[in-house]
Amino acid sequence: MNIIVCIKQVPDAKDVRLDPKTNTMAREGVESIMNPFDRHAVEEGVRLKEKHGGTVTVISMGPPQAEAVLREAVSCGADEAVLVSDRAFAGADTWATTYTLGKAIEKLGQFDLILCGKQAIDGDTAQVGPGLAKRLNIPYVSYVRKITGFENGALQLHRLMDDGYDEVEIPLPGLLTVVKEINEPRVPSLKGKMKAKGLSIKSLNAEDIDADVESLGLPGSTTQVVKVFAPEFKGERAMLEGTVDEQVAQLINKLEPYL
């Protein structure tokens, strides 16, 4: 099974805070990590390869420092790594990203399966997986919790729904986005780390992927950010006084954003 796993380097979101007074994202001490959901996607790809043979290629669209997560994936069992990098990609929304990744994947040759993490913890949109499948005109299933079988050229799996799960079958080639519950990602192996260290990572720029410049980066995006701000920060502290009814009414008022 030839498997491609799309991964992303992201800031560790839980540490990212916007200081509402300066409207700045505190970046010191915020590590860059592999998007946690992508760790699960890589692990699932490696397990499928171990079971059915084949190769796992990890691909990432990002700046040069994104190489670090590609190497991390190799140290955990991926075989090849491809970086898709070009200044022209900057500012891309998910539309431009799926265009770019789609073009890059076309250059990689035949594949049976593409795996993505459910969402990236910086954007949180969960849009790239389905969008990419559409670009490549392959079927997809998102929120995959378990792969139960591989028969007749199709994968049998459980897809998480809000009220339980669906048992679903997808013919290959296809794309899956996976949730955390699918597996426990392995820790890098020593041999893996050494392989990752010495691995030559293929880097593709806009020209290499025959991309149409108009479709890349910020100019190629269909959405753009109008503004960024801190969530309602209540620096206040208040004891709510009065009768029970009054206290509750005040509380409901204060909790508006959460309701």
Next chain:
Amino acid sequence: MDYFLTEEQQMIVDIARQITDEKIIPQRAELDEKEEFATDILNDIAQADLYGLYIPEEYGGFGGGCFEIVLALEQFGRGCVAIATSFAASALGAYPILLSGSEEMKQKYMPDVASGKKRAAFALTEANAGSDASGIQTTAVLDGDEWVLNGTKQWITNAGEAQIYSVVAITDKSKGARGASMFVVEDTDPGFSCGPKEKKMGIRASATCELIFKDCRIPKDRLIGRQGLGFIIVMKTLDLSRPGIAVLGVGLGQAALDESVTYAKQRVQFGKPIISFQAIQHMLADMAIQLEASRALVYAAAKHIAEHPKDMSKASSMCKVFATDMAMKVTTDAVQVLAGYGYMREYPVEKMMRDAKILQIYEGTNQIQRNVIGQELNKEYT
């Protein structure tokens, strides 16, 4: 302090640290409570290529030396001494084969140990032979093409969980110290069984049982090296493995110090965090000093031993005594810093204190170690 590790050594530390943080620490309390062997975690260690760290490459290992193993064990010790012991004991069981086994023997057993497929154990101690190892009474008699073993070993780590046992038995009583030999016994050999798990004060997730040999028959080629080499192999094995035990003390001490400082910063009494009181600060300072000194000594000893010098015993014994005595003191102090909370099983330090004690006892008590050091000093000064 920076010990200027090579890139490869840093990789080992990073992987071991990740395993400790992601797998060992979350499970240690439960495994201790249930006295459950950490099979899954040992498999994770194997999958990360660390199980065979000390095994030469030609047998599927990483070919690392004493220092590399010490680096990995320090992290595991920080997580849980029981789990780290299970790993270290497997190395202990494999060393005799690596040191003195024939090529065929190494080819037969080492690849499976390197891959984590099989675990090993080291069987020397008996009810009447602890520090006085020469007092062992298990015998091995050659009968045709087989050795027949009879006797009982006591308190063997990994018993019941290992498949490969390096066993010391008397082959010629008349020869005294030269009358013992070492053998490989496999878990499936007839006449070999394990007793029930012992209930211990600490390292409860480590499996410790009796080994019972009742007319246990093993093929002739299971003799490790030559007859009469038994105690020599034991000495060499223990010299090599002692830094690994010493560094468990360092890891444990680090964990205890971490808990103590974190707690002292948080716990407010008399209107201030207790770390602002000199009594506590001085305790923490002394803990930190002893910990770092132990680390430096263990690292130095490990690097010395990695060069396979003629004289390893003194360095090996010194680092074992110092680091394990330190661990006992530091963990006891940690419980004291956490005071009432430290005594409660809900907090991790009481387990650390319970675990620390064995480090001063196994692999040669610290009293025996001091004997060794004394004797070495005597030899050095002519």
Next chain:
Amino acid sequence: MLRIDIETCIGCGVCEEECTFGAIEVIDGVAVVNEKCTLCGSCVDSCEVEALSIEKKEKAIQADLDEWSGIMIYAEFRHAKVAPVSFELLGIGRQLADQQKVPLSAVLLGSGLGDAAKDLIAYGADKVFQVDDPSLECFTDEIYGNILEDLALEQKPEVILAGATAIGRSFIPSVATSLATGLTADCTQLAIREDDGVLLQTRPAFGGNIMATIECPHTRPQMATVRPRVMKAAECDPDRSGEIIDYQPQPERLQSRVKVLRNVLEEQDQVNITEGETIVAGGRGLDNEKGFELIKQLADAMGGAVGASRAAVDSEWIAYPHQVGQTGKTVNPKLYIACGISGAIQHVVGMQSSETIVAINRDSDAPIFDVATYGIVGDLFEVVPKLIEKIKERRG
């Protein structure tokens, strides 16, 4: 590319303050941009001497932009019911439609729809496009996506909204890609910009630590998935009238390569409380297991997870995975409501970094009030039921 006109730049540093990403700094009296720049444009707007600009090629606006009119919502229907989020979509949809003075339509897909379309009209839809077909019995991305795409191209709504549910977040991105248009996921606020009628879509990013407002200016439809339980549900008016249209898709559009074999319903056990946005926690003050039920009810009303202090767990009113504190879990949700919890340090260390903390306790000296954002000194058996009632009212 962010362009800095170094002649015009006066090195005042306003842009540096404005930049959320730390991507621009004043060095030697002039602004310098680094690789952290995301081209969001906040600095451009803030520069008082107009020294900053983002080189933007005048993007081709979709040719038929002006023909797109109307608000369309995807009404989720599963297991014979209209999902609650659909009524929330009708609520916000109505607001947007009224502002733009355009009709509000709903798309209803499923098998055995019964009178669901009538309900949608009662809750505010002017038109309902329904497709009742066995192939829609189980949700498939492809078939649902095909139909919504076809309807969009036919009806040309300026805005399409769907719930950010497992279903919505799964197939809407594929529809947006087919329609070559922009999609913003998981919106918590939607508004129409006065001067040009463009939809402003506000959503959390970085796990909710940052809010971003997004627009889709050059293409139509503007698509957004909406976070459930955030928007106010529409009011029901059974006398409302509207049009129900039985839409007929082309047969080939009812094909899916992915096959659904079985639906399995599962009890959602919110045992992993560390992932929740809202946690309602109970302590000794709940008195007994029955009292603890209140906590579960409040948690349900808020769509949150249930937490507990050690006292509650030790009393066996709830299982250990719900324990918050030194020897339980550490959580940092957006909202933590502590009921009947004294606030001993062992509990507080597990939740003190929650964004907003509400404490309800009858003891005014309880240390929990030292960390609470809002405190109510009172009898929780009076306060909590009232709170639940009011929340349910608000939710509609």
